[in-house]
Structures are given as structure tokens and as C-alpha cells.
Amino acid sequence: MLNIGVIGAGRIGAIHAANVAASPKARLTWVCDPVPGAAARLAEFGARASLDPAEVIAADDVDAIVVCSPTPTHVGLILAGVEIGKAVLCEKPVDLDSDRARECQQAVEAAAGKVMIGFNRRFDPTFAQVHARLRDGEIGKIEQLTIVSRDPSAPPVSYIAQSGGIFRDMTIHDFDMANFFLGPIETVLALGQNVVDPQIAEAGDSDAAVVLLKAASGAVGTIINSRRCAYGYDQRLEAFGSLGMLEGRNQHATSVALSTSTFSQAANRVQDFFLQRYAEAYRLELDAFIEAVAGNGEFSPSLADGVAALALADAALESSKTGLAVAPVGGIAEATG
Ligand SMILES: NC(=O)c1ccc[n+]([C@@H]2O[C@H](COP(=O)([O-])OP(=O)(O)OC[C@H]3O[C@@H](n4cnc5c(N)ncnc54)[C@H](O)[C@@H]3O)[C@@H](O)[C@H]2O)c1
Incomplete structure (x- = not known):
């Protein structure tokens, strides 16, 4: 115990x-x-x-x-x-x-x-299975990774002001997933947007962003973020490889689907926010930590993974300001995965 x-x-x-x-x-x-x-x-x-x-x-x-x-x-x-x-x-x-x-x-x-x-998303059963099946070779070698991560609504501007900005506060999860799936990243190109709340622009931060990442392997990642999403917490991931595609789709409170002669409705609203969407991931993350303390497994994601994700966030911020592609500092630290 x-x-x-x-x-x-x-x-x-x-x-x-x-x-x-x-x-x-x-x-x-x-x-x-x-x-x-x-x-x-x-x-x-x-x-x-x-x-x-x-x-x-x-x-x-x-x-x-x-x-x-x-x-x-x-x-x-x-x-x-x-x-x-x-x-x-x-x-x-x-x-x-x-x-x-x-x-x-x-x-x-x-x-x-x-x-x-x-970095709880590594433990999400859907994303973890995409990762495991990619590692098992089901879609061949990964060529493109697409991560969509949109929050239902923006936090108060008082939070934004001390958050370190969208890349260090929000995209940091996606940078870790990119490291996890693609290995070391060589180049970052980021475009920030201000489409949600003018107060966030006044605070000097973006409230939406698109980031392109080029991995040392040659694979390319795309991260799409927004601080606002009308239909809930949009959390999707797609790994595309030489032999096919693995998709982690949005999850819904139930999987009830209506079909009639003229209409087919897939399901009801996507889950609200991280508390619901990643509830199982937080439990599995804690369990992995407890097992690592007991000597059954690594402390992973590691502090090195945390530093590697932060290096990508810094590079994205610089790129969004300069419009140039940026190499992360210290940058292609080997992330575990
Ligand atoms: N992994 C995730 O999905 C996830 C989700 C939310 C937040 N976070 C991270 O968790 C951290 C906390 O975020 P939150 O949303 O829970 O914030 P929060 O403001 O809701 O809670 C933080 C709490 O810490 C307390 N606190 C302040 N200084 C402290 C100190 N020195 N020692 C102990 N407690 C102190 C505050 O009083 C507050 O109750 C942040 O670093 C955030 O980035 C991660």
C-alpha cells in the first residue's frame, strides 16, 4: 500500500x-x-x-x-x-x-x-491503443500524425495571463503526444490565431493555433488547437502510415444512434471536458505511477519528456512570433515511448 x-x-x-x-x-x-x-x-x-x-x-x-x-x-x-x-x-x-x-x-x-x-493522454485507452497498434506494425511506418485538441470554452483572462500562453499551457499535451508518436522533432512551424476572445489577444496570447512538426524520422505532425469549441471537448488523433490509418475518435456520453429512412444520426454530444474525457486516463496514469514506485515499470512520461515538450512549446511560440520554422533548443531530446 x-x-x-x-x-x-x-x-x-x-x-x-x-x-x-x-x-x-x-x-x-x-x-x-x-x-x-x-x-x-x-x-x-x-x-x-x-x-x-x-x-x-x-x-x-x-x-x-x-x-x-x-x-x-x-x-x-x-x-x-x-x-x-x-x-x-x-x-x-x-x-x-x-x-x-x-x-x-x-x-x-x-x-x-x-x-x-x-501527461495523462498517453494513458487514455483509445490513444494508448492507437499507439500500441502502430508499434505492432498494423499501419506500417507512421508518415503523418494529426492531433485535434479543442477546449469547450476559454478560461478567464486572469488564468490566461499566468498560464504561460497557449503553447505551454494547452498545446503542451499535444507536444508530448507528438513526441510519443513521432520520436524526436527537428522543426516546428506555428501559426497563432485570435478568434475567440479579444481579451486574450490584449493579454498577448493566441486563443487558437495550428502547429506543424517535422520529426527526425521524416514523419510530419499537425496539431490543431482552439480554446473554444461549440460541440464540446474535441479530442481526436489520427496516425496515417504506409499500410493504413488508425483513428482515435471523439467519445460521447452514450453511443445511442438514430437511423430512419431519411436520416442517420451518429450519436449525441461529445463529452464536456477533461474531467469526463480523461477520467480513465487519470486512473491509469496513477496506477502506472504506483506500479513504477513498486519497481514494476518506468517513471514514464519522465521529467525528460516534460522538458522535451516544453522545448517544442518554446519553439512554437518563437515560430508564431517570427513566422519562421524553428528547431527546438536542446531540442531533439529522445522522448520515451
Ligand atoms: N493533466 C491535466 O489534464 C491537467 C488539467 C488541469 C490542470 N492541470 C495542471 O495542474 C496544475 C493545477 O491546475 P488546476 O486547474 O487544478 O488549478 P486550480 O487553481 O484549480 O488548483 C490549484 C490549487 O493549488 C493550490 N496551491 C497554490 N499554491 C500552492 C502550494 N504552494 N502548495 C499547495 N497548493 C497550492 C491553490 O490554492 C489551488 O487550490 C497546473 O499546473 C495545471 O497546468 C493539468
Whole structure:
């Protein structure tokens, strides 16, 4: 039984805390949030509540921490955990600054720290199966990857202002998937758009984007993002290879389909947002982390994967500003997958 402390009791912290509490392999011993009352809300799962991350990390009944606090706190909490030998599952992105993330990676590797990054989409059963069947050779060698990732609605501009921008905050998931499917990326060409909310443009960020990626293998990836989508949370992935295509399609609350003599309706509305769409992925991600701590598997996605995705985000931001194709810095770090 792995004793886990969850740090940060917001949106994603609530998901991880519930999954730890429900896991037969783990015990939720602590929840921490500096906002009075926030941790106590999640401590209903039987955990103790704290306002202080240091108290939770040091606790004897914490073997591992799940870091769900805002991005600027991630590096400090990863290092604090690793320093005293605690395993860490940290939410994406590692940091908003690539240099800081790389320094963190070096420090963790030097200490042989056990750190996994929360790129949950790798664990989505649909996308994981596309990946596994590609690896099994069902569609031959991958030539083109297309990822569509659109949120139902834009977050408040106050969130945008501290998010690090669309590429580091939102596309970061897709950059990790591109690394996962295509291997090292050599070139990034990005076009930002402002079509959703003028306040996002005023904050200096794009609210939609299209990114082209050229992998060292010669394969090309396309990522299509929008902060707004009228029909729900649009999450699709297509791998095209020499022998065919594998598609991960949108999922719907039910699969009821109506067909009449004149009309055929495939299904009802796509799922609302990440909480529903990736519920199973978060559970499987946690399970992979628990198994890695027990010595059954790698800490993957790794901190190196987190740094590699951030390098692509930096390159995309530069490309969207200059209009030029950009090589990611340090850039073609070998991603695990
Ligand atoms: N993988 C995913 O699908 C996914 C989804 C959402 C968010 N995230 C990531 O998770 C992180 C949190 O996002 P969120 O949407 O849950 O934010 P949120 O604002 O809902 O929650 C963050 C919580 O952390 C608390 N907090 C602030 N400083 C803290 C500290 N030093 N120690 C402990 N807690 C602290 C806040 O009070 C808040 O309750 C971000 O890095 C975000 O990028 C990942």
C-alpha cells in the first residue's frame, strides 16, 4: 500500500485525490492547500489536511506526492520531494521556463529521483491503443500524425495571463503526444490565431493555433488547437502510415444512434471536458505511477519528456512570433515511448 499526499486541492487535485482514495494499491494520507478549507474539502476521503506542503512532504506516512498546485510551484515541490527520497507524480507542465525545467531534470537525475510527469493522454485507452497498434506494425511506418485538441470554452483572462500562453499551457499535451508518436522533432512551424476572445489577444496570447512538426524520422505532425469549441471537448488523433490509418475518435456520453429512412444520426454530444474525457486516463496514469514506485515499470512520461515538450512549446511560440520554422533548443531530446 503506497501512502500518498496530494499537494494542491483545486480542479486536478480533486481528481487525483479521488483516484488515490479509490485505488486498492494506495492510501490517501494527506491533502495540502494553502487556502484555508480547500484541503479539508478533499480530506473527506479520510486524509489529514494541511496548509503547508513541507509538512506533507516530510510526513512519515507519505511515501509519494502528487503535485497538483499551480505550475510555478512544480519545480520546488519536485526537488523537495526528491531530496528526501519521496516519489513524485507532478502535473504538467514541469515549469514555464525551459532552463529551470532542465536544471530540475539534471538535479533529479543526479539524485536518481523517482519523478513522473502527468501527461495523462498517453494513458487514455483509445490513444494508448492507437499507439500500441502502430508499434505492432498494423499501419506500417507512421508518415503523418494529426492531433485535434479543442477546449469547450476559454478560461478567464486572469488564468490566461499566468498560464504561460497557449503553447505551454494547452498545446503542451499535444507536444508530448507528438513526441510519443513521432520520436524526436527537428522543426516546428506555428501559426497563432485570435478568434475567440479579444481579451486574450490584449493579454498577448493566441486563443487558437495550428502547429506543424517535422520529426527526425521524416514523419510530419499537425496539431490543431482552439480554446473554444461549440460541440464540446474535441479530442481526436489520427496516425496515417504506409499500410493504413488508425483513428482515435471523439467519445460521447452514450453511443445511442438514430437511423430512419431519411436520416442517420451518429450519436449525441461529445463529452464536456477533461474531467469526463480523461477520467480513465487519470486512473491509469496513477496506477502506472504506483506500479513504477513498486519497481514494476518506468517513471514514464519522465521529467525528460516534460522538458522535451516544453522545448517544442518554446519553439512554437518563437515560430508564431517570427513566422519562421524553428528547431527546438536542446531540442531533439529522445522522448520515451
Ligand atoms: N493533466 C491535466 O489534464 C491537467 C488539467 C488541469 C490542470 N492541470 C495542471 O495542474 C496544475 C493545477 O491546475 P488546476 O486547474 O487544478 O488549478 P486550480 O487553481 O484549480 O488548483 C490549484 C490549487 O493549488 C493550490 N496551491 C497554490 N499554491 C500552492 C502550494 N504552494 N502548495 C499547495 N497548493 C497550492 C491553490 O490554492 C489551488 O487550490 C497546473 O499546473 C495545471 O497546468 C493539468
